[in-house]
Amino acid sequence: MRIAFAGNPNSGKTTMYNALTGRSEKVGNWGGVTVGSKEYHIKKEYTGDREVIAVDLPGAYSMSPFTPEEGITSEYVRTANPDAIVNIVDASNLSRSLFFTTQLLELGIPVVVALNKSDITSKEETEIDADKLAEKLNCPVYKTVSIEDKNNGLKEMIEKAISLAGTMQKAPYMQADIDLHDKNAVDAEDRKRYDFVNKIVAEVEKRKVLSAETTKHDKIDAVLTNPIAGILVFALVMWFVFWVSQAWLGPMIADWLVGYIESFQGWVAGQLENSPAIVSALLADGIVGGVGAVVGFLPLVMVMYFLIALLEDCGYMARVSAVMDPIFKRVGLSGKSVIPVVIGTGCGIPAIMACRTIRDERERRATTMLTTFIPCGAKIPVIALFAGAFFAGASWVSTLSYFFGLVLIFLGALLIKAITGYKYRKSFFIMELPKWKTPSLKFAFRSMMERARAYIIKAATIILVCNTVVQVMQTFDWHFHVVEEGAESTSILASIATPFAVLLIPLGFGVWQLAAAAITGFIAKENVVGTLAVVYGLTAFIDVDELEMVGGANTVAMTMGLTSVTALAYLFFNLYTPPCFAAIGAMNSEMKSKGWLWGAIGLQLSTGYTVAFLINQFGTLFTEGHFAAGFVPGLIAVACFVVAIVLIGKRVRAHFDEQYDLHRKLKKTEGATA
Amino acid sequence: MTLLEAETGKTYKVKEIATDDEDMNAFLFRLGCYEGEPITVVSKKKNSCIAVIKDGRYNLDKMLSDAIVIE
Incomplete structure (x- = not known):
């Protein structure tokens, strides 16, 4: 029934x-x-x-x-x-x-x-x-x-x-x-x-209280939907959420958790003492180490989910949507686009699905295309790793990642508006402001545990498998011989990742290890951390005692051979390239258009590439006084993106005019007869 | 006058809905915003307002507020 x-x-x-x-x-x-x-x-x-x-x-x-x-x-x-x-x-x-x-x-x-x-x-x-x-x-x-x-x-x-x-x-x-x-x-x-x-x-x-009577809640709403005060409050609230989850409470719990992961890894290694080196490498470093590196960041993600759940439960989201509407409208989106963006801080897939509430098709597709520029929960480990290894755990790295994501959404929206030849169209905004409610700690806790469960399951399945595969591919060469020390570049992984690495030279991180991590990131973004842990043999990234990396941040930084400029370029490349395959799948089913889907993937790829290119080249120019390697090839690549966008824009607009110019056919026939 | 010209806290009657968008008009209707129905603005800004329609509160942008004629 x-x-x-x-x-x-x-x-x-x-x-x-x-x-x-x-x-x-x-x-x-x-x-x-x-x-x-x-x-x-x-x-x-x-x-x-x-x-x-x-x-x-x-x-x-x-x-x-x-x-x-x-x-x-x-x-x-x-x-x-x-x-x-x-x-x-x-x-x-x-x-x-x-x-x-x-x-x-x-x-x-x-x-x-x-x-x-x-x-x-x-x-x-x-x-x-x-x-x-x-x-x-x-x-x-x-x-x-x-x-x-x-x-x-x-x-x-x-x-x-x-x-x-x-x-x-x-x-x-x-x-x-x-x-x-x-x-x-x-x-x-x-x-x-x-x-x-x-x-x-x-x-x-x-009714004892008539609905139309002005209440104290109306006074709060008047402030929260005020174009200046309301946006300030929103910025403060979001900053607080990120700060608590990623700079204060989250890392505090993570430190404690990592202690257990490390001792577990030590225990596993101890148990495997008498087994062949290959088995212990696979189990202790590959599986426990790689997965442990990802799970170590779970507290940051959980604290964030908890706080976002509180925000979603109290009724604030509708106010945010209302206050952001005028700004989003200016770039061709709507206030309703804010909700996917906020949900997107948790996970891109529900964010993409949330776009369904947007009525206008173009606005809806544009939001679907852009919402994943906001770093999702799976990217938190990546941000935290880089913030810890290269920037001494500075909290500005995470703040900047989110803020820059928002900037990219605005710029992307403007670009889409230009490409699609968006003409003036009435775009109404109406949003019900639900009654305020004290957020339920119980619900927030349940929602957090639910997401944590999903995170652990993902770590124990997809990420575990990926790490194992990466570990195996790194250990063997194509003849299935164990790769000897000093000849790492002959491994299966290295030979597959090297061609991609060449493309990344202009971005400052053209080595196969980093390319491999970026590629596995498309399966799940946590993989970036897992793969880095495996390929560099670094495990348990956060220390037990201090907010620094195990063995000091410098060990990690030195091993990867990145400067702070190239590290930032690599981080942003991973944050703003297309999301994981699951999210791309969600985009496909929401957009219902192959053209828009490929447009989205193309836009995200070129955005990630261009952002990393600019950071690397100009960062190097600023710190070392000259452009980094591969400036010209990179510039050519970026120029290709621009040309592609202009051409697509032209084609779309031509089609657009055809569609709307009802007289054109008539003119054509007139021309033919004359 | 339109919604943005309303005095806050005072209840008016909807005189006309003129969005030029049939679906939008129909949507407003389903919320209970149509000719003859009461509407109250509880707060307003330059480009938007919060109005009470039936027992719900809604944030409306300028374009929509301008399309709701009240008396």
């Missing part, structure tokens, strides 16, 4: 779904967190041992979709024939929610209404007569509070939904038989529906 969860955005569908199924799908206090449908079986304690699948759907205001993710919901309830629908209604916004409810009631599928967030209405002393509402709608209504563990009303509600499956309800309001192509008739009909809803609300709801 399948039960679909449908309702307005931010009414708490996913929170209820998580409570009923025990999953921890992403929740947040703004409309549009869920952008695809998800299903899982409801816990037996709720269903009395029956197999019932809950289907969580994106929020929708009505059956006629406005944004792509709304379409998923109307499509599902129309065509997938769920056995029952739980309509989650935000009790604090009854008047708007019931419009959709009356539409759902017409589908011929039994509906149970869950008056969710009942705790908020009782706090505001709004009284809703649930029995009367049930009578008016001719369907069962239950008051629910999904965030409570007990007395939440969920069991009764879901039992009712199960028992109703297969039955019919008489819809309280039926759309009249009108011509659906006649706009005026449809409008008039919708108006009648709203009148019907308004009448019900007037009868069942008693």
Whole structure:
């Protein structure tokens, strides 16, 4: 049996779904967190041992979709024939929610209404007569509070939904038989529906505090959406998140953890003392060392996820979106593009999927293309490694990485705007500002543990395999002989990576080890750290006692043979080249256009290359008084990017004019006849 | 007058929605923002405002605020 969860955005569908199924799908206090449908079986304690699948759907205001993710919901309830629908209604916004409810009631599928967030209405002393509402709608209504563990009303509600499956309800309001192509008739009909809803609300709801009254929350919102103060606050908040996770609390916990990893590695090496050197190298250095190097950075990532979860839960994201809208609009994006960017600090894949809430196709694709310039959680180990090894753990490295990512998003957006021949088009912005809520530490903790679990699984699977492969490829040459000391460049890995390394000479890091690490980074960005650990035989990058690298930062720096300029170039190259393959896959499915996908990959590759090239060449010029090796070939490469962009722009615009110039065909035919 | 000219805290009636974008008009309708319905601006800036429509608060940019005519 399948039960679909449908309702307005931010009414708490996913929170209820998580409570009923025990999953921890992403929740947040703004409309549009869920952008695809998800299903899982409801816990037996709720269903009395029956197999019932809950289907969580994106929020929708009505059956006629406005944004792509709304379409998923109307499509599902129309065509997938769920056995029952739980309509989650935000009790604090009854008047708007019931419009959709009356539409759902017409589908011929039994509906149970869950008056969710009942705790908020009782706090505001709004009284809703649930029995009367049930009578008016001719369907069962239950008051629910999904965030409570007990007395939440969920069991009764879901039992009712199960028992109703297969039955019919008489819809309280039926759309009249009108011509659906006649706009005026449809409008008039919708108006009648709203009148019907308004009448019900007037009868069942008693409000003590009127919504239109200005509250202290409005004063906070006025500041947070102020173009100057609001942006300052946002910058401060984000800086605080990065500082706590990557310069203060995160590294503090990491130090402690790395101690254990090191002793484990020592223990493994001890156990392998009598086995062949090759086995101990593979296990102790390759597997434990490489994976350990990645896991060592887990605390930084966890602290960050925890703080971002708090931000997402309190309701701040919608305000950020509102305050950033004018700036983003100027470069051809919208305020809605901010949400993917913030989510992108955690992981690029949900960030790319979050772009679905952007209505305009061009804005949506552009955001999909650019959002991964913000370093994701998997890039944190890379940043932390380089900050520690080359910049004495300076916190400005991480701040600069994020800030520069944002700058690249703006520049990229301007470029896309120019290429696509973006003409003046009305781009409206409307964002619901949800009620503020004290962020739940429990939810933030759960969300953090969920992400940490995924991180560890990734380290134990993909990264483990990659490290093993890298270790093997480095140990053997093509004849499967063990590579002798001093002849490392004959290894399989070296011979594969060397051609790529040549391309990187203008960027200042044209050695096969670094090229190999950058390449494995496309499988998962943590691999950059893992591979570096393996190829240079460096393990456990963060020291137990101090915020410095094991054996001093200089050991790492010396081994890699990078200067601080080339190190920064290499770091930025890894941060701003295309994301991992999984994220590229997500881009592919969101963009639904091969042209845009290749455009995105091309743009990201050339951005990473150009940024690294400029840093290396001008950094070297500044520190040593001359350009670095490969200046001319690099310049030619960058010039090629520019030419390619200009050509693509020309082609796109020509096509654009063709599409919009309705008279052209006419002119052509006139010319032909004359 | 339009939304940005409204006095904050005072409830007006929507007179006309003129976005020139049918889908946008329909979307506003579903939020409860259509002719004859009450609307209150709780705070406004030069290029945007926060308005109460039914029981929800929304941030609207200048282009949209200018398209909502109130009385």
